[in-house]
Amino acid sequence: MPSTPTATPARRPGGRTARIRAQVLAAVRAQLVEHGYDELTVDAVAARAGVHRTTVYRRWRDVGGLLADVLDEAGDDGWRPPDTGSLEGDLAALNQEVFDALTADPPITAALIAASFRSEEAARALRRFWEDRYTRCEPVVARAVQRGEIPPGTDPRALLIAATAPLYHRLVLLRTPPDPDLPVQAARSTARAATAGAFSPEESPSAR
Amino acid sequence: MPSTPTATPARRPGGRTARIRAQVLAAVRAQLVEHGYDELTVDAVAARAGVHRTTVYRRWRDVGGLLADVLDEAGDDGWRPPDTGSLEGDLAALNQEVFDALTADPPITAALIAASFRSEEAARALRRFWEDRYTRCEPVVARAVQRGEIPPGTDPRALLIAATAPLYHRLVLLRTPPDPDLPVQAARSTARAATAGAFSPEESPSAR
Structure with a gap:
């Protein structure tokens, strides 16, 4: 969820194929942010990347394929959640990454989210990206359980979504002005809620 | 937030003008759901509504004006939040309305949200709609404070967004299969979190 499609991926060795991919995906991001989805075409991307259009058609097929590869590349970055020593600190650091991505300039994350309402392939790739991010964040919850901060049996996904969803809801859907305290x-x-057992099964006298 | 743009507005007296508005807005909803934003044009709406196109241009100007009026009409419905006698019950009833709207067939709410990424005027109207809905929900929180369920000083908007944001995040952005328990x-x-003081200022020994 730390949505970091903004991040420039680490330069990998890989020669010409990798270099062309990097050029093309950078062109997709720039074209999308500057001109929007309506002017995102394979031809415009090829021209912008300085790559032959047949190369782009052959490898990515269409705009959906290009957007999906931007998202797949963004997810392929070895990202790990911060480890600050407390649940609240970890969630605050995660949320700061989400906030920065959603309010970044150029607004590439916002543009990719908007594009996911136009292209089913982009929507699937975004779902994969977030699913992978949330999975990578689960150690944040496991560490908090180990430290005794929150009850065993806390649902990691429910907790992580509760922490991050208000940011997405306010910034992407409600479109409220970004509040830096958010x-x-x-x-x-969310940390206080988790401590109080809000994401673990309700205790009941007859449990177990 | 109970996003009920699905609801058919109460038939108001008002004669021809009101009748034309009802016909045109019904045509906007049907056209949007069946053919998507790309085929939502003033001409298509006029034809579908059986109304002269100049009438539509004069009164609504363009697609943005039409979408904004669909949302304004949806908000103009006297909706009040449920009063079940408990915070958890009220939030569950609210969330059920959100869930039903976001998973409805035809998916008019989902289509209006998608359209808000295309039309700045629709985005502004959706923001107004939600702002008004969240404001109308504040009595849910005030009643819970009065009953002594949650601390005085609980931030109503933060609580209401915490309750509803996971539904929007999962169903609109993460696009996970709708879980009826959600x-x-x-x-x-959220009710357990609020009871534990998660949405009220942290008590500190020096406070007051």
């Missing part, structure tokens, strides 16, 4: 506020209320 | 789960964890 990452910490959402982290704090 | 409304109750998000309501329960």
Whole structure:
């Protein structure tokens, strides 16, 4: 979820094929941010990347394929969640990454989210990206359980979505002006909720 | 937030003007759901509504004006949040309305959200709609404070967004398969969090 499609991927060895991919995907991002989805065409991307259009058609087929590869590349970055020593600190750091991505300039994350409403292939790739990010964040919850901060049996996905969803909801759908306190506020209320057992099965006298 | 643009507005007296508005807005909803934003044009709407195109241009100007009026009409419905006698019950009922709207068939709410990424005017109207819905929901929180369920000073907007945001995030952005338990789960964890003071200022020994 730390949506970091903004991040420039580490330069990998790989010669010409890797170099062309990097050029083309950079062109997709730039074209999308500057001109929007409506002017995102294979031809425009090829021209912008300085690559022959048949190369782009052959390898990516269409705009959906290009957007999916931008998202797949963004996810292929070895990202790990921060480890600050407390649940609230970890969630605040995660939320700061989400906040920065959603308010970045150029707004590549926002543009990719908007594009996911136009292209089914982009929507699937975005789903994969987020699913992978949330999975990578699960150690944040496991560490908090180990430290005794939150009850065993806490549902990691429910907790992580509760922490991050208010940012997406406010910034992407409600489109409220970005409040810089939001990452910490959402982290704090989610950590307090988790401590109180809000994401673990309700205790009942007859349990077990 | 109970996003009920699905609801058919109460038939108001008002004669020809009101009748034409109802016909045109019904045509906008049907055209959007059946053919998507790309085929939503003033001419298509006029034809579908059986209304002269100049009437539509004069009154609504363009697609943005039509979408904004669909949302304004949806908000103009006297909706009040449910009063079930408990915070968890109220939030569960609210969340069920959100869930039903986001998973409805025809998917008019989902289509309007998607359209808000295409039309700035639709985005503004959706923001107004939600802002108004969240404001109308504030009595849910005030009643819970009065009953002594949650601390005075609980931030109503933060609580209401925490309750509903996971539904929007999962169903609109993460696009996970709709889990019918989601409304109750998000309501329960938010109510438990609020009871534990997660949405009220942190007590500190020096406070006051």
